Amino acid sequence: MSNRKGTTSVGRKILMALSGLFLIVFLLQHCTINFLSVVAPDTFNEVSQFMGTNPLIQYALQPVLAFGVFFHLIMGIYLERKNRNARPIKYAMDKPATNSSWMSRNMIITGIMVMLFLAVHFYDFWLPELNTKFLKGDMSGLNAAGEYRYMEEMAHKFSNAGRVILYVLSFIFLSLHLLHGFQSAFQSVGFNHNKYTPTIKRLGNLYAIVVPAVFIFIALFHYFNQHA
Amino acid sequence: MNLKLKIWRQKDAEDKGKMVAYNVTDISEHMSFLEMLDVLNEQLVNSGEEPVAFDHDCREGICGMCSLYINGEAHGPDRGVTTCQLHMRMFNDGDTIFIEPFRAKAFPVIKDLVVDRSAFDRIQQSGGYISVNTSGNTQDANAIPIPKADADEAMDAATCIGCGACVATCKNSSAMLFVGAKVSQYALLPQGKVEAKDRVMNMVNQMDKEGFGNCTNTGACEVECPKGISLTNIARMNREYFSASVTED
Structure with a gap:
């Protein structure tokens, strides 16, 4: 047992799956909170203020989340490089579509597209929040009129058609990534059971379609709400 | 049936290797894929050319020697079979068939279609x-x-x-x-x-x-x-x- 466990191929895929499952859980709560902006704007403001100022979330969970995203990205790129090196000479004729899905073969492409989107997303929302809260020291969450600013800031971002199109396309890539990633994570941590795996696959497909669709709906809702 | 074959030829482990085109004629649809390669090799030997090296042993689907990637799929287009169980009826007269060795850094090619497993x-x-x-x-x-x-x-x-x-x-x-x-x-x-x-x-x-x-x-x-x-x-x-x-x- 010479190798360190996390540095073997199986160890890495388990870590990749665990970070992916963690991001899946995060995404669900993110989606739920964002959906409040459509059905209950005041509650959305209050929850946003809570999430943005609660010390446990800001100083404990947020760094873990940032690490999770970073780890998933770096490990994904590292594994892709290793996997490409495992076949130095490619086939002259290859028909991968006969035995596997496009999504399962192109996780690196959909993953990088999602990560590029995240860079834009952080620039749009996360960096301004860090600036307001930690550089300017304004933890009130209020605008000049003394009202919570989260709802109007979000709506303002989605008033731009270009940004909305970018978000919609990005969530399509996220959906493609999740269509394989959700059920793949369970397989990687060793959970494959004749009785439960079909349910996990169905649940994964449902999650991969519904969650990105809700995000797309939110972006379109705020855009059309302002351009109606 | 008559077929066009594009086969990976590689003299030895150090050789760079390349795809070479061959025509093979009078192939019965009842032949296995390996028997078709036997016919090709007979043609090559008769014309003074080097036969294609490929692995085979039991020819009844249990030895796992026949490491061929055929038309972009391991062991060809059929399912649940090794290459010796792949029959020529899976192909049509006039088809072009790509035949390559299994590719992986851990499976280096020894010669032609033979890999070291x-x-x-x-x-x-x-x-x-x-x-x-x-x-x-x-x-x-x-x-x-x-x-x-x-x-x-x-x-x-x-x-x-x-x-x-x-x-x-x-x-x-x-x-x-x-x-x-x-x-x-x-x-x-x-x-x-x-x-x-x-x-x-x-x-x-x-x-x-x-x-x-x-x-x-x-x-x-x-x-x-x-x-x-x-x-x-x-x-x-x-x-x-x-x-x-x-x-x-």
């Missing part, structure tokens, strides 16, 4: 066995009760013939279906549990040393496996590995 042997040697004294008083295997379902699953895993189609077809050249099957066939049986931790850790380490890629769960290996080895074996190996990792001394 001794990496699998070394993985087996690292832990794919149970230690039993064979001094003449070996215990009857049936003396230990084993649930029928476990025995069946272990037998299913043990049907892996180590042909390497899983590696050849995986976009990452991962050997996890092979190693998963070899780990599973012992993990499911009481005789295998004694060395289970060392087995999975050593076999995974050896697999990595050989230069195979990482599994990304595309499922291509399961589809192309001539023996229908299931992905559940990879999941079991992952469980065994995780369990061994957290409980080892």
Whole structure:
């Protein structure tokens, strides 16, 4: 047992799956909170203020989340490089579509597209929040009129058609990534059971379609709400 | 039927190799793919050319020697078969057929379509066995009760013939279906549990040393496996590995 466990191929895929499952859980709560902006704007403001100022979330969970995203990205790129090196000479004729899905073969492409989107997303929302809260020291969450600013800031971002199109396309890539990633994570941590795996696959497909669709709906809702 | 073949020719392990086109005529649809290659080689020998080197042994689907990637698929377009079980009726008159060796860094080409799969042997040697004294008083295997379902699953895993189609077809050249099957066939049986931790850790380490890629769960290996080895074996190996990792001394 010479190798360190996390540095073997199986160890890495388990870590990749665990970070992916963690991001899946995060995404669900993110989606739920964002959906409040459509059905209950005041509650959305209050929850946003809570999430943005609660010390446990800001100083404990947020760094873990940032690490999770970073780890998933770096490990994904590292594994892709290793996997490409495992076949130095490619086939002259290859028909991968006969035995596997496009999504399962192109996780690196959909993953990088999602990560590029995240860079834009952080620039749009996360960096301004860090600036307001930690550089300017304004933890009130209020605008000049003394009202919570989260709802109007979000709506303002989605008033731009270009940004909305970018978000919609990005969530399509996220959906493609999740269509394989959700059920793949369970397989990687060793959970494959004749009785439960079909349910996990169905649940994964449902999650991969519904969650990105809700995000797309939110972006379109705020855009059309302002351009109606 | 008459066919156009594009075959990988490589003089030896050091040669760069290239695809070479051949025409082969009067092929019966009842022939196996290997018999078609026999006909081609006869034609080549008769015309004074070097025959195509390809691996074959039992020609009844159990030796796993015929490491051919045919028209973009391991063992060709049929399912659940090795190359000797692939019949020419799967092709049409006038078809162009690409024939390549299994490709992976861990499976270097020795000559033409022959690859070195001794990496699998070394993985087996690292832990794919149970230690039993064979001094003449070996215990009857049936003396230990084993649930029928476990025995069946272990037998299913043990049907892996180590042909390497899983590696050849995986976009990452991962050997996890092979190693998963070899780990599973012992993990499911009481005789295998004694060395289970060392087995999975050593076999995974050896697999990595050989230069195979990482599994990304595309499922291509399961589809192309001539023996229908299931992905559940990879999941079991992952469980065994995780369990061994957290409980080892």
